[in-house]
Amino acid sequence: MVEFLQFTLGGVSFGMIYAAIALSLVLIWRGTRLLNFAQGGMAMFTTFIALEVIYRTGSYWAGFVVALAAGIVLGAAAEFAVIRPTLGKPELNAVIVTIGLLILLEGLAGIFYGGQFRSFPTAFSDIGLRAGSTPLGVSRFDVFVAAAVLATTLLLAVGFRYTSAGLRMRAAAFNAEVARLSGIRVARVITVGWALAGLLGALAGVLVSPATFLYPNSMDSIFVFGFTAAVIGGLDSPVGAVIGGLLLGVVLNIAGGYLGADVTALIALGILVVVLMIRPSGLFSGARVRRV
Amino acid sequence: MTMRPLLRILGAALVGAALIAVLSMKLNAFRDYQIAEIAVDVTAVAGLTVLTGLSGQISLGNGAFMAIGAYTTALLLLHLGWPFIAVLVIAAIVTAAAGAIVGVAAARLHGPYLAGATLMLGVALPSLANADQGIFGGDQGLNVVYSAPGFLGVNFPLTRWQAWVCSAVAIVVLVLLANLARSRVGRNWRAVRDDEVAAALAGVNVARARVLAFVVSATCAGMAGALLAVITGLVAPGAFTITLSIALLTAVVIGGLGSLSGAIWGSLVIVLLPTYATDVATSHGLSTTVASNIPVAAYGVVLILVMLIFPQGIQGGVLWLPRRFGISTAPARQPVSTEPHEKEGTE
Numbered sequence: 001m002v003e004f005l006q007f008t009l010g011g012v013s014f015g016m017i018y019a020a021i022a023l024s025l026v027l028i029w030r031g032t033r034l035l036n037f038a039q040g041g042m043a044m045f046t047t048f049i050a051l052e053v054i055y056r057t058g059s060y061w062a063g064f065v066v067a068l069a070a071g072i073v074l075g076a077a078a079e080f081a082v083i084r085p086t087l088g089k090p091e092l093n094a095v096i097v098t099i100g101l102l103i104l105l106e107g108l109a110g111i112f113y114g115g116q117f118r119s120f121p122t123a124f125s126d127i128g129l130r131a132g133s134t135p136l137g138v139s140r141f142d143v144f145v146a147a148a149v150l151a152t153t154l155l156l157a158v159g160f161r162y163t164s165a166g167l168r169m170r171a172a173a174f175n176a177e178v179a180r181l182s183g184i185r186v187a188r189v190i191t192v193g194w195a196l197a198g199l200l201g202a203l204a205g206v207l208v209s210p211a212t213f214l215y216p217n218s219m220d221s222i223f224v225f226g227f228t229a230a231v232i233g234g235l236d237s238p239v240g241a242v243i244g245g246l247l248l249g250v251v252l253n254i255a256g257g258y259l260g261a262d263v264t265a266l267i268a269l270g271i272l273v274v275v276l277m278i279r280p281s282g283l284f285s286g287a288r289v290r291r292v
Numbered sequence: 293m294t295m296r297p298l299l300r301i302l303g304a305a306l307v308g309a310a311l312i313a314v315l316s317m318k319l320n321a322f323r324d325y326q327i328a329e330i331a332v333d334v335t336a337v338a339g340l341t342v343l344t345g346l347s348g349q350i351s352l353g354n355g356a357f358m359a360i361g362a363y364t365t366a367l368l369l370l371h372l373g374w375p376f377i378a379v380l381v382i383a384a385i386v387t388a389a390a391g392a393i394v395g396v397a398a399a400r401l402h403g404p405y406l407a408g409a410t411l412m413l414g415v416a417l418p419s420l421a422n423a424d425q426g427i428f429g430g431d432q433g434l435n436v437v438y439s440a441p442g443f444l445g446v447n448f449p450l451t452r453w454q455a456w457v458c459s460a461v462a463i464v465v466l467v468l469l470a471n472l473a474r475s476r477v478g479r480n481w482r483a484v485r486d487d488e489v490a491a492a493l494a495g496v497n498v499a500r501a502r503v504l505a506f507v508v509s510a511t512c513a514g515m516a517g518a519l520l521a522v523i524t525g526l527v528a529p530g531a532f533t534i535t536l537s538i539a540l541l542t543a544v545v546i547g548g549l550g551s552l553s554g555a556i557w558g559s560l561v562i563v564l565l566p567t568y569a570t571d572v573a574t575s576h577g578l579s580t581t582v583a584s585n586i587p588v589a590a591y592g593v594v595l596i597l598v599m600l601i602f603p604q605g606i607q608g609g610v611l612w613l614p615r616r617f618g619i620s621t622a623p624a625r626q627p628v629s630t631e632p633h634e635k636e637g638t639e
């Protein structure tokens with residue numbers, strides 16, 4: 001029973017990481033109708049920038065802030081430089097461009113930093129917390145991970161719901177043509193969406209790297225699980241992304257804890273197949289009509 | 293009249309076979325091995341071209357089907373010692389069955405949901421190799437021994453034989469797929485891709501067409517996996533990572549979505565470009581860390597540039613360039629339309 005509790009709590013912090021990646025994919029999907037395969041690569045790259053800043057300044061928080069800023073810049077720059085020119089062309093082209101961007105970023109990281117695994121510092125102690133004498137399976141840093149993603153998510157949700165910029169973004173995602181006719185600069189809104197996605201990715205990268213180490217491919221599997229979480233939740237639904245991420249993180253941690261790490265990919269496939277059998281567009285997709 | 297396309301396909305196949313035969317005898321063993329590698333990729337990429345380009349379904353998991361074909365081959369060669377041609381047929385049948393299962397499961401999925409499901413399949417399936425280490429050999433994998441037949445003489449280079457076998461399979465697959473694409477089956481796929489409702493109204497069994505495309509594509513991937521097993525001599529989960537599946541899709545789009553000639557261009561790019569860039573980098577005396585990563589970065593840049601400059605892929609560029617300079621190619625066939633075939637939106 002204690003073990004089960006530990007695995008569940010331990011899964012929450014990984015789940016929130018998957019949720020952050022899933023949410024960044026949802027933001028881009030709603031604006032651009034595109035899967036951004038470079039999301040993990042962008043997160044890896046901004047985390048290397050954070051490590052460089054931490055190394056030079058000795059301050060974790062300086063690196064943290066620079067990583068988030070770099071994520072915003074990288075997301076917006078990617079959209080502006082290589083994604084926008086592909087819009088209106090066959091839709092798989094943009095997907096291949098994001099794959100090209102992923103490979104380019106991994107190559108650049110390899111050129112600058114080499115392929116070896118680097119450890120990444122934590123903001124708080126990573127010694128397991130205890131309730132009385134019972135270890136809980138989570139550390140102070142895990143609590144910070146969950147809180148940071150949750151806070152960012154809530155801020156975004158409030159921003160989307162109550163600010164005029166958020167209203168513009170929702171309008172552009174709902175119907176780009178009508179939004180454009182009512183005077184919204186849809187292209188600019190889409191760039192902002194990519195910037196926010198870059199920020200979420202950078203956050204996920206900084207938060208997960210103490211657990212996974214940092215190397216050019218370190219975010220690949222995090223991206224795959226984040227993508228899976230987004231598909232489970234429904235690519236149009238930010239709520240679905242968070243719940244999908246939490247569900248995946250907790251179930252995989254429990255399954256991995258009892259059955260060994262080899263089964264996690266199979267379990268994830270199982271969850272995905274079951275969910276998509278019942279709801280082919282994810283758990284939280286609204287009532288929708290597929291236009292053909 | 294109806295015979296002419298068939299004759300042209302067979303003619304192209306003969307020219308291709310002759311070209312490969314000459315090349316394989318002129319070039320060294322390393323280049324022969326590359327020919328074999330390219331032929332393996334052409335086999336897999338051509339199958340994915342049919343699935344994605346003709347039937348409009350995406351797959352990021354065809355590496356999993358290659359793994360199934362490769363493990364089937366390794367197990368049959370290890371335990372039963374059958375001739376390779378029989379093993380290839382069995383591998384094709386096994387992967388066809390796997391493709392049917394995945395195709396049925398995926399029949400209701402579209403766009404990113406299909407991409408997500410197949411991506412997870414590609415990640416999860418190779419991890420089964422660790423499930424029963426006694427049979428599948430875990431991470432170390434299984435060794436495959438396959439040598440050139442005795443009648444060619446003891447001094448016949450193995451790599452040349454590998455290049456011949458792989459190229460022969462690739463050419464046969466291309467001829468069969470080219471005919472299939474022109475047949476009623478191919479027309480049904482294109483109808484389903486362009487408009488499912490209209491296709492259903494016109495009497496096309498949409499579900500059957502979609503599943504059949506998965507079966508065909510999985511069969512090609514399975515045969516490619518069987519070939520890969522015998523040319524590399526080792527079948528291990530590390531060979532069937534998600535990178536492989538993504539490279540296959542990349543080759544399909546870079547070459548020219550929906551075009552079988554494009555499958556050849558795309559395979560040439562994904563095999564030759566990384567080796568070529570590494571050669572250039574090492575010959576300029578760069579440190580190994582930099583030299584081994586410059587090709588990676590260059591590969592990324594090339595993918596982006598090709599997509600921005602030739603939206604229809606290399607095959608689109610090949611068809612476009614002569615026309616641009618006023619040379620009319622006789623059968624100026626338009627590349628298969630790759631208009632977005634599916635838009636999801638809230639009504």
